[in-house]
Amino acid sequence: MRKIMEELEDCPVIAAVKDEKGLEECLNMDVGMVFVLYGTVCTIGEIVKRIKDQGKIAVVHIDLIQGLSGKDAAVEFLKTYTRADGIWPKRCGRACAPTSAKLRVIPRRKRSLRVLRPAPAARCG
Secondary structure: OHHHHHHHHHOOOOEEEOOHHHHHHHHOOOOOEEEEOOOEOOOHHHHHHHHHHOOOEEEEOHHHOEOOOOOHHHHHHHHHHOOOOEEOOOOOOHHHOOOOOOOEEOOOOOOOOOOOOOOHHHOOO
16 A cells, blocks of 8 residues: 555656557556556456556556446455556445455545646646
């Protein structure tokens, strides 16, 4: 968890990708963490693998992955079948409870985490 929190504190812009083009751009940028806002249960493993292969932290917005939800089984799936470092749930309900999956949860809090939009030249999808 410390590595994720350090990255959030050190980086003023969070790279978030919503499609394949944005992922390609972010893989070539100097960012340490990528939030994944797209994919399906069939493709998320490969998306996360590509991010991890570049030495970056991968955080999955669990509610935006088609076929997954914020349920315990979805969290277990991500940990078992992907190399995701964490999840970013829309609501911090059961998905935020400690699980055997030990995925890091990035809760949405009004003041503790702000996702900034990068300038158009640095945009990541």
